[in-house]
Amino acid sequence: MPIIIVKLDEGDRKIEVEHGVRLVLALADNGIDVSHRCGGNAKCTTCSCEITEGNPSKMTEAEKLKNVKNARLSCQILVEGDMIVKPLMRVKNMDWDSPGGTPKKEITPDPVWI
Ligand code: FES
Numbered sequence: 001m002p003i004i005i006v007k008l009d010e011g012d013r014k015i016e017v018e019h020g021v022r023l024v025l026a027l028a029d030n031g032i033d034v035s036h037r038c039g040g041n042a043k044c045t046t047c048s049c050e051i052t053e054g055n056p057s058k059m060t061e062a063e064k065l066k067n068v069k070n071a072r073l074s075c076q077i078l079v080e081g082d083m084i085v086k087p088l089m090r091v092k093n094m095d096w097d098s099p100g101g102t103p104k105k106e107i108t109p110d111p112v113w114i
Pocket of ligand 1: 043
């Protein structure tokens with residue numbers, strides 16, 4: 001099972017996650033307050049993460065269209081190996097009362113891989 005080191009202000013967390021899970025869910029299901037304001041639909045970019053190791057080379061067309069600089073949309077990534085990840089918009093650092101709607105298990109919108 002892949003290991004993710006999550007870089008947080010309060011220190012690193014090491015989580016072991018299911019192969020092929022959406023990165024946003026891997027984080028959220030382990031109690032990390034990553035934002036996902038559009039519910040994982042590649043519209044808001046609040047799920048952006050800096051990935052310093054294990055950055056997947058493939059990308060969905062929806063993510064590419066958002067043109068996020070120096071970060072990846074965790075709702076558009078499937079975990080297929082070990083990673084080092086830093087969520088950039090945590091709920092505790094934003095003026096929001098919730099992370100957003102729960103993303104589905106599968107990538108939405110239907111992924112077109114490029
Ligand atoms: S872009 Fe909105 S949750 Fe990923």
